[in-house]
Amino acid sequence: MTSLAPAVLAGAAAEGGGDPGVTGTLLWVVLPYLTIAVFVLGHIWRYRYDKFGWTTRSSQLYERRLLRIGSPLFHFGILLVAGGHVGGLLIPDSWTEAAGISEDMYHIVAVVLGTTAGVCTLAGLAILIYRRRTVGPVFLATTRNDKMMYVVLGGTIVLGLAATVAANIIGDGYNYRETISPWFRSVFYLQPDPDLMTGVPILFQLHALSALALFCIWPFTRLVHMLTAPIGYLTRPYIVYRSRDEHMGMHETPRGWERVQ
Amino acid sequence: MRVMAQMSMVMNLDKCIGCHTCSVTCKQAWTNRSGTEYVWFNNVETRPGQGYPRQYEDQERWRGGWTLNRRGRLVLKGGGRFRKLMTIFSNPKLPGIDDYYEPWTYDYETLTNAPLQEHTPVARPKSLLSGKDMKVSWSANWDDNLGGSVEHGDKDVLLKEISDKVKMEFDKTFMFYLPRICEHCLNPACAASCPSGAIYKRTEDGIVLVDQDKCRGWRMCVSGCPYKKMYFNHRTGKAEKCTFCFPRIEVGIPTVCSETCVGRLRYIGLMLYDADKVLEAAATPNDKDLYEAQRNVFLDPHDPEVIAAAQREGIPQDWIEAAQRSPIYALINTYKVALPLHPEYRTMPMVWYIPPLSPVVDVVRDTGYDAEDRGNLFAAIEALRIPVEYLAELFTAGDAAIVDGVLRRLAAMRSYMRDINLGRDPDETIPAGVGMTGETMYDMYRLLALAKYDERYVIPTAHAEQAHSLEELATECSLNYEGGPGMGGAGTGGGSGPFGEASGRPNPIAVENFHMLRDRQTADNPVDPADKHKRVNLLNWDGKGAPAGLFPERKDGESGAGPDGTNPPAPSGAAETEPKP
Numbered sequence: 001m002t003s004l005a006p007a008v009l010a011g012a013a014a015e016g017g018g019d020p021g022v023t024g025t026l027l028w029v030v031l032p033y034l035t036i037a038v039f040v041l042g043h044i045w046r047y048r049y050d051k052f053g054w055t056t057r058s059s060q061l062y063e064r065r066l067l068r069i070g071s072p073l074f075h076f077g078i079l080l081v082a083g084g085h086v087g088g089l090l091i092p093d094s095w096t097e098a099a100g101i102s103e104d105m106y107h108i109v110a111v112v113l114g115t116t117a118g119v120c121t122l123a124g125l126a127i128l129i130y131r132r133r134t135v136g137p138v139f140l141a142t143t144r145n146d147k148m149m150y151v152v153l154g155g156t157i158v159l160g161l162a163a164t165v166a167a168n169i170i171g172d173g174y175n176y177r178e179t180i181s182p183w184f185r186s187v188f189y190l191q192p193d194p195d196l197m198t199g200v201p202i203l204f205q206l207h208a209l210s211a212l213a214l215f216c217i218w219p220f221t222r223l224v225h226m227l228t229a230p231i232g233y234l235t236r237p238y239i240v241y242r243s244r245d246e247h248m249g250m251h252e253t254p255r256g257w258e259r260v261q
Numbered sequence: 262m263r264v265m266a267q268m269s270m271v272m273n274l275d276k277c278i279g280c281h282t283c284s285v286t287c288k289q290a291w292t293n294r295s296g297t298e299y300v301w302f303n304n305v306e307t308r309p310g311q312g313y314p315r316q317y318e319d320q321e322r323w324r325g326g327w328t329l330n331r332r333g334r335l336v337l338k339g340g341g342r343f344r345k346l347m348t349i350f351s352n353p354k355l356p357g358i359d360d361y362y363e364p365w366t367y368d369y370e371t372l373t374n375a376p377l378q379e380h381t382p383v384a385r386p387k388s389l390l391s392g393k394d395m396k397v398s399w400s401a402n403w404d405d406n407l408g409g410s411v412e413h414g415d416k417d418v419l420l421k422e423i424s425d426k427v428k429m430e431f432d433k434t435f436m437f438y439l440p441r442i443c444e445h446c447l448n449p450a451c452a453a454s455c456p457s458g459a460i461y462k463r464t465e466d467g468i469v470l471v472d473q474d475k476c477r478g479w480r481m482c483v484s485g486c487p488y489k490k491m492y493f494n495h496r497t498g499k500a501e502k503c504t505f506c507f508p509r510i511e512v513g514i515p516t517v518c519s520e521t522c523v524g525r526l527r528y529i530g531l532m533l534y535d536a537d538k539v540l541e542a543a544a545t546p547n548d549k550d551l552y553e554a555q556r557n558v559f560l561d562p563h564d565p566e567v568i569a570a571a572q573r574e575g576i577p578q579d580w581i582e583a584a585q586r587s588p589i590y591a592l593i594n595t596y597k598v599a600l601p602l603h604p605e606y607r608t609m610p611m612v613w614y615i616p617p618l619s620p621v622v623d624v625v626r627d628t629g630y631d632a633e634d635r636g637n638l639f640a641a642i643e644a645l646r647i648p649v650e651y652l653a654e655l656f657t658a659g660d661a662a663i664v665d666g667v668l669r670r671l672a673a674m675r676s677y678m679r680d681i682n683l684g685r686d687p688d689e690t691i692p693a694g695v696g697m698t699g700e701t702m703y704d705m706y707r708l709l710a711l712a713k714y715d716e717r718y719v720i721p722t723a724h725a726e727q728a729h730s731l732e733e734l735a736t737e738c739s740l741n742y743e744g745g746p747g748m749g750g751a752g753t754g755g756g757s758g759p760f761g762e763a764s765g766r767p768n769p770i771a772v773e774n775f776h777m778l779r780d781r782q783t784a785d786n787p788v789d790p791a792d793k794h795k796r797v798n799l800l801n802w803d804g805k806g807a808p809a810g811l812f813p814e815r816k817d818g819e820s821g822a823g824p825d826g827t828n829p830p831a832p833s834g835a836a837e838t839e840p841k842p
Contacts, residue, residue, distance in 0.1 A: 051474035057498035058478050060351065061358050062390065068351045075350040136391030137358075141495070228477050230349075230456030234342050238453035242461040242472075244511075244723065 020194035027209065028194035032187045035212045042219025043227060056225040062137040066127055074124025080117035081160075084110065089184045093177045107175070111168045118161040125154060149221040156210040163203035174201060180208065263536040264560060264571040266580055267447065267467035268510060268529065268720075269611040270519070271592045271599045272440055273709060275619050275671070276526035279438035281305050281402065283518035283527075287442075290517045291504065296496025298364030298389050301401050302503035303518045305440045309417040309651065310404045312441075314360040317489040318418040318603070324354050325487030326450050326606030327543060335544040335607065337453055339484050345456060354484040355493075362399040364389040390495075407436055419654040423647065435620035435648045439655070440526075442518060443490040443503035444602065444610030445469050447534065447558065448543045451502070454485025460500070465723065466531075467611065468505045476500050487606040511723035525712050530587030530719045531580065532611065533560040533571060543607045548658035551604035558609070559594060562587070583721035588708055589613070596697075596705045598667050600656035615709070616656055616664055618671045620648040633679045635691055638672035670695045670705075678706050 020028065047054065060067050088110060096106050129150060132138050167174035183196040197205065218224070287303040306312045320326060324339040339345070339354055367384035375382035388395040404413055414420070445462075449469050452460040459475035460482055462468070471482075478498040482491040494501050506516035510529075514520065519527035535558055542554040560567045562584035571581050584590065592599040592615065599613040621641045626632040642649060642665060649668065653661040677691040677699070692702040708716055801808045 052497070052499075054474075055476065055478040055498035058480055058493070059495070060355055060480065061493050061495050064351075064355070064357050068353070071350040136393060137388075137495075140391060225477055228457065230346065230458075230477070230479060232458065233346060233456040236458050238337075239449060240452055240455075240458050240461040241464050244463050244465045 020198055024194045024198055028183065028197045029192045031212055035215045039215045039218055046219045046224060054224055054228065057222050059138045059141055063131060063135045066131040070124045070127030070131060073120050074128055077117050077121030077124055081121055084114050084117060088177065089181050107173060114164055118164065122157055122161060125157060145221055149217060149223060152210060152214045152217060156207065156214050159203060159207040159210055163207050166203055167201060176204060180204060262570045264533055264567060264574045264576060265467065265536045266576055266584065267532045267534055267611055268505060269532050269589045271528040271589050271613045271615065273526040273615040274437055274617040276524035277438040277440060278524055279305055279307065280523050282521050282523050283440055286521040287518050296494040297501060299361045300492040300501060303440060303442045304401050305438050307405050307407055308437055308439050309414065309420050311413060311416050313401045314356045314489050316416060316418050320487055325485055326608055329544060333546060335540060337450060337485065345454065345481050349456065349479055352480050352484055355480055362401065363395060365395055365397055419651060422654050423650050437617040437620060442612060443469065444488055444608065444612045445505055446611060447539045447609035450608050451482040451486040451491045454481040456481055468507050470504060471500050471502055473499055487608065510720055513720045513722040515718040515720060528588040528592060528717045530589040531584040532587065532589055533562050533567060533584045534558045535560055539609060543609055548605040549660040552601060552657050552663060555601060555604060555609050556594065562590065577724055580721045583719050586719045588717060588719060591708060598670055600667065602656060605658035614656060616652045616667055618668055621645055621668060633676055635673060635676040639669060642668050642672065674702055674706055677702055
């Protein structure tokens with residue numbers, strides 16, 4: 001990445017015209033790549049080191065009533081939100097237009113659906129956090145790591161929802177597909193264009209930054225359970241047969257002491 | 262024919278005295294950790310009773326096990342794959358902790374450090390979940406010995422099935438004990454329900470295990486298991502279950518519950534079965550035919566064809582021989598006295614039970630008749646429909662005729678053996694009347710009544726030429742696992758890895774137990790020993806002077822005792838403590 005940075009800067013300066021400055025480069029070039037690195041390597045490392053800790057750490061055993069409402073509300077909401085982000089950030093507006101969806105139509109659908117999903121997510125999260133704080137055993141099972149994660153996750157959702165509401169309901173709309181989305185894609189093209197982000201409303205900027213922070217801490221929190229969503233269940237055979245492990249009992253064979261055969 | 266070997270168990274319920282030794286030793290061995298306080302891999306239920314968790318047998322409510330759909334195909338009763346994934350965020354059929362019980366301990370510390378007062382201090386129950394005072398209102402065997410049956414008796418799920426005939430009248434009460442472990446089913450619904458595919462059946466011995474590294478805590482297995490023998494460890498967020506003590510079985514020694522059973526009522530051995538026929542048998546249309554269907558899945562280990570097929574499948578010779586000597590095979594197929602628990606769940610369970618004759622014998626004896634007489638016993642089996650039908654609900658999906666047959670064989674054995682024991686001529690019409698010969702009846706008596714150790718347990722050792730490192734042989738350092746003892750990870754002294762509780766590599770349970778036990782023994786406060794560093798330790802005090810560690814270390818700036826060992830001010834709570842006269 002170090003060798004990439006000068007080229008990246010040169011490219012940005014040549015194309016964008018506007019000067020992102022050192023801060024802009026740090027925020028919209030260095031930070032995204034740092035996040036990707038932490039996210040990917042962090043997950044690999046966690047998977048290798050801590051498979052045993054890779055779990056949802058469900059607290060349903062302690063309390064059902066609130067979870068029954070809050071958890072599906074939050075999870076289905078956030079799945080919708082994630083889907084919306086894929087649509088909004090990854091798919092260029094030229095594609096949707098080619099598909100015959102006008103900008104206004106897209107905008108209305110995105111705002112209505114996005115706001116609904118966002119409100120559902122936020123309501124679900126509120127119920128879950130309320131539950132976590134008020135139900136004794138659930139609170140007792142909450143680690144500092146969880147609390148930090150809740151702050152970042154909640155912050156990201158609130159900022160995102162606030163940005164949407166501020167831009168569309170209070171203001172008269174903001175077309176992030178001309179600025180944020182191309183910047184987002186440019187990061188993955190390895191030609192990051194930080195000046196696209198300089199003029200973006202502050203709420204969107206903060207939302208993007210908190211999202212980067214969320215992805216940075218992601219591999220080290222309980223959020224990892226998302227990456228092992230059991231999609232394979234739909235296709236695997238019902239009963240799994242497996243041969244006894246090489247080692248017997250519960251000891252793993254120490255390195256260098258494997259059986260010779 | 263695809264021959265597979267299954268390690269299985271039979272329990273002779275007539276011998277169970279309900280002492281719970283199996284449960285306690287199992288707990289000490291496997292679930293003596295935080296997060297598994299409520300987990301009983303082995304529990305003993307008094308029947309009639311609600312069982313553990315409460316009313317687990319009500320499958321209309323919990324929807325565990327398998328059922329047949331309209332087209333007669335075998336499906337999970339709790340819904341298929343898609344439904345499972347859609348309800349993954351909040352499992353609608355998961356028993357809550359109140360269906361088990363809220364685990365607790367007692368605040369014993371109060372007994373020793375309470376200030377002098379008029380009333381004797383009491384050790385209050387403290388919840389192990391919230392750490393707060395709680396009122397104990399249920400536990401794993403709250404209705405032991407029909408305790409509270411006046412209040413709870415009607416809540417037994419099976420009694421409801423035959424309720425028009427039975428009203429828990431006290432003079433008609435019967436009772437027996439039902440020890441339960443995981444059934445290690447041939448068609449396990451827990452494994453089928455697991456979204457992650459973490460639950461697997463071992464090909465060598467059929468033991469059903471949870472891969473702790475693959476489990477993600479979706480908790481569908483708990484709902485899927487109709488016996489509710491899947492437990493959710495609420496600290497690690499992973500499912501745990503009875504392991505059939507596989508580290509012991511692998512070296513040829515019986516499970517902890519069997520080894521410590523006071524009544525010597527458990528039998529362990531191999532069953533050979535045809536894996537290709539399992540699904541077909543589980544899809545038998547009529548519930549009442551399931552017992553027979555499952556028996557047809559088992560293979561005769563003496564049959565040369567079966568032996569040849571087993572060898573083709575790579576089952577070692579000593580395993581085939583063990584299957585031939587298996588007490589399980591004898592009890593299920595030769596003597597036909599063992600029955601499966603709830604075959605109607607269609608999981609093909611592999612822990613079977615010899616139904617108790619004692620409810621019948623007790624009645625005959627109590628009415629003053631000869632309880633060893635065949636005629637009296639047979640007549641009583643005919644007359645005592647309620648216990649027999651209750652047993653049928655448990656073991657044969659309601660087919661009382663099968664239970665009748667088993668009880669008659671047991672009754673016949675009683676009277677046949679009495680003649681022999683009293684030196685009379687054996688009456689060969691007795692075994693003939695129940696379709697047995699005198700010789701098989703004597704063999705059955707030998708297995709059931711004498712129950713020699715090496716006949717009860719026929720356990721071939723696992724094949725790996727690495728015997729010195731087998732856990733239970735302990736010729737190697739048992740702490741010699743990767744990471745070493747106390748290097749963080751799951752539950753070492755409640756420690757947690759960098760990512761919250763129980764992250765890092767899991768420690769062997771034996772090591773985990775060691776740490777837990779040590780911490781518990783050195784902790785004064787059972788719930789949260791957070792103030793450990795503030796305590797007075799009298800253990801090394803001989804009444805003179807002040808040995809190191811007697812008083813807690815003082816923080817800088819705190820005023821206290823001089824160096825001559827005079828007492829520092831007592832902690833605020835104990836300020837009024839005075840020595841008793």
